[in-house]
Amino acid sequence: MPANRFNGQTEYGVGIGLRVPHYSHILSKKPTVDWFEIISENFMVEGGRPLELLDTILEQYRVVQHGVSMYFGSADKPDRAHLRRLKNLVKRTNTPWLSDHLCWGSVDGSYTHDLLPMPYTFAAARRTAQKIRQIRDFLEVPICVENVSSYAEFHASEMTEWEFLTEVVEIADCGILLDVNNIYVSSKNHDFNPYDYVNNIPHQRVGQMHIAGHTKFEKYILDTHDHPVLDPVWKLYAHATRLCGVTATLLEWDDKIPSFDEVHNEALKANEFIDGAKKAAM
Amino acid sequence: MKAPPKHAPKRIASTADLRKFQRLMATAVMRPLTAQDGLQPRWIDGRSMEKVAAEFVKPNDRLSSFERLQLYNRMYWFRLFDAIRDDCPGLIAALGERAFDRLAQAYIEKRPSRSFTLRDLCSRLERFIVDNPRLTAPRTALAAEVARFEWAQTVAFDGESRPVLPAEILARTQPSRLRLAIQPYVTLLDLKYPIDSYMIRVKRRDTLRSEASNTPGAASHAGRRRRRAALPGRARTFVAVHRLDNRLFYKRLDPAAFRVLSALSRGATLTVAVAAAGPRVIPARVRQWFKVWMALGWFCERGNKARGRAS
Numbered sequence A: 001m002p003a004n005r006f007n008g009q010t011e012y013g014v015g016i017g018l019r020v021p022h023y024s025h026i027l028s029k030k031p032t033v034d035w036f037e038i039i040s041e042n043f044m045v046e047g048g049r050p051l052e053l054l055d056t057i058l059e060q061y062r063v064v065q066h067g068v069s070m071y072f073g074s075a076d077k078p079d080r081a082h083l084r085r086l087k088n089l090v091k092r093t094n095t096p097w098l099s100d101h102l103c104w105g106s107v108d109g110s111y112t113h114d115l116l117p118m119p120y121t122f123a124a125a126r127r128t129a130q131k132i133r134q135i136r137d138f139l140e141v142p143i144c145v146e147n148v149s150s151y152a153e154f155h156a157s158e159m160t161e162w163e164f165l166t167e168v169v170e171i172a173d174c175g176i177l178l179d180v181n182n183i184y185v186s187s188k189n190h191d192f193n194p195y196d197y198v199n200n201i202p203h204q205r206v207g208q209m210h211i212a213g214h215t216k217f218e219k220y221i222l223d224t225h226d227h228p229v230l231d232p233v234w235k236l237y238a239h240a241t242r243l244c245g246v247t248a249t250l251l252e253w254d255d256k257i258p259s260f261d262e263v264h265n266e267a268l269k270a271n272e273f274i275d276g277a278k279k280a281a282m
Numbered sequence B: 001m002k003a004p005p006k007h008a009p010k011r012i013a014s015t016a017d018l019r020k021f022q023r024l025m026a027t028a029v030m031r032p033l034t035a036q037d038g039l040q041p042r043w044i045d046g047r048s049m050e051k052v053a054a055e056f057v058k059p060n061d062r063l064s065s066f067e068r069l070q071l072y073n074r075m076y077w078f079r080l081f082d083a084i085r086d087d088c089p090g091l092i093a094a095l096g097e098r099a100f101d102r103l104a105q106a107y108i109e110k111r112p113s114r115s116f117t118l119r120d121l122c123s124r125l126e127r128f129i130v131d132n133p134r135l136t137a138p139r140t141a142l143a144a145e146v147a148r149f150e151w152a153q154t155v156a157f158d159g160e161s162r163p164v165l166p167a168e169i170l171a172r173t174q175p176s177r178l179r180l181a182i183q184p185y186v187t188l189l190d191l192k193y194p195i196d197s198y199m200i201r202v203k204r205r206d207t208l209r210s211e212a213s214n215t216p217g218a219a220s221h222a223g224r225r226r227r228r229a230a231l232p233g234r235a236r237t238f239v240a241v242h243r244l245d246n247r248l249f250y251k252r253l254d255p256a257a258f259r260v261l262s263a264l265s266r267g268a269t270l271t272v273a274v275a276a277a278g279p280r281v282i283p284a285r286v287r288q289w290f291k292v293w294m295a296l297g298w299f300c301e302r303g304n305k306a307r308g309r310a311s
Helices: A020-029 A050-059 A080-093 A124-138 A163-171 A182-189 A194-199 A231-244 A260-268 A268-282 B015-030 B051-058 B065-087 B088-097 B097-110 B118-131 B140-156 B167-172 B193-209 B218-224 B257-263 B270-275 B283-295
Strands: A012-015 A036-039 A063-066 A097-103 A104-107 A110-116 A143-146 A174-177 A206-212 A249-252 B187-193 B236-246 B247-252
Touching: A012 A260, A012 A268, A020 A050, A020 A260, A020 B187, A020 B270, A050 A063, A050 A080, A050 B140, A063 A080, A080 A124, A104 B015, A110 A260, A110 B015, A110 B065, A110 B193, A124 A163, A124 B088, A143 A206, A143 B270, A163 A174, A163 A194, A174 A182, A182 A194, A194 A231, A206 B247, A231 A268, A231 B015, A231 B193, A249 A260, A249 A268, A249 B015, A260 A268, A268 B187, B015 B051, B015 B065, B015 B218, B051 B065, B065 B088, B065 B118, B088 B097, B088 B140, B088 B193, B140 B187, B140 B193, B140 B236, B187 B257, B193 B236, B236 B257, B257 B270, B257 B283
Parallel strands: A012 A036, A012 A249, A036 A063, A063 A097, A097 A143, A143 A174, A174 A206, A206 A249
Antiparallel strands: A104 A110, B187 B236, B236 B247
């Protein structure tokens, strides 16, 4: 949806991730970029260069926070100290919404630093949704949860991934960060039709989309974020955009990062599909 | 992390079931890799890992349950190895690749991350080296100091900065009542080896290697083949690792100056701290030190966390 309560009623266009190799280009050339997505954890520090850089970026650009360690799906309770740090950053960036993943990654306070897939059960959905509500109430900012790419499925699952995502966001009454590349990667790893996934989620809850590149191996696909976006992912993105409307879109490129212009130009290809969706809607 | 259940829950119908499931999978993901970078063939109780994985991970027509779990096991270790290597170039250079890898594996296995951020991964490494001297023998003392120094760099890079204490407060408060705090990002180090000059050599060598190649990825490849840097001989050294204008600096300290700063960081009054310099230090010299430290912005008001760190 162009603007909804899950993305703070904003109409952001195409953005890219703020990454270290591009800092000097951004600061010196001040390129026109609609918005930057920052990894919250990189700036949940107490001083020094990271915060100085962030403040400089905030003077000139719109920034949205994306997290990798909230672990909505972990059985552990939310960590209050972590939430306080995150809230301080939310106040600093004035992010209109905040996203993190529908996954788990820590247990009993030990961290894997990975985005591990959930068992898709009703009890897990209820627990996850309860945590999302608690966290949103504390942070006082809309939350969008992102579907992750995965390489394993579990016997305990009681539903499909898209049914689980829907169950969680409906109970939590939160938004979706729809990662189209992750859907594609998981569809190949788990043999489902990615269009079934996109067709069967609550489109009105999508507040943002992610696109990215991946790497094919003989027996599986890895979500590597080190390539341009592949054609099947663009097609799926075009389909999702037709269903969900023109939505804030972000290209993730996190490894083997090329020049700023190359990353930005790759992201801007999304505009072709956005224009197509606009025409189709007229 | 608490012990995993003997068997995976067949149904996940409660948060308690979810926690059991997550303990089981996290234990599997975080177990050390085999020498061939694979998932261990036996579970912690000696059962076949194939069977344990099959209890909770579905296979598909291309990958077994074991192989699917192995993907996560590998990604965990590769990610944490990359992070610890990024933070420890000095330790790699001091120990050599193989010894460092042994240390890193033992550390990650015995002290799994307890923080949401990999930034904190090496916060307990010095203690671990001291507690497990066999892993770094015969260079344990040097390795522990390099680890302490590299952690001090992390703190100096993004540690908390408190408002600098205004000069007028210093001027108008009785020295016998004045207690200064040192910025949390400043770490005072009392070292048996000149680690500051050693770290400069390591960084210079790595920079030169990186500049000498024009092939993409050459820097990281060169990093993999790092040789030991010339190791420093013993020489007691006092250093403050700090930042100025958000750039990292090492500042050598006179032993008497170190005593003054350490006393301040412990909460001593200015009078007591200055006395720690000893009778042979003339007042003009102490005034000069304070002038420099104030110019560097090292002094701040005392707060809950604003205690200088001397070690």
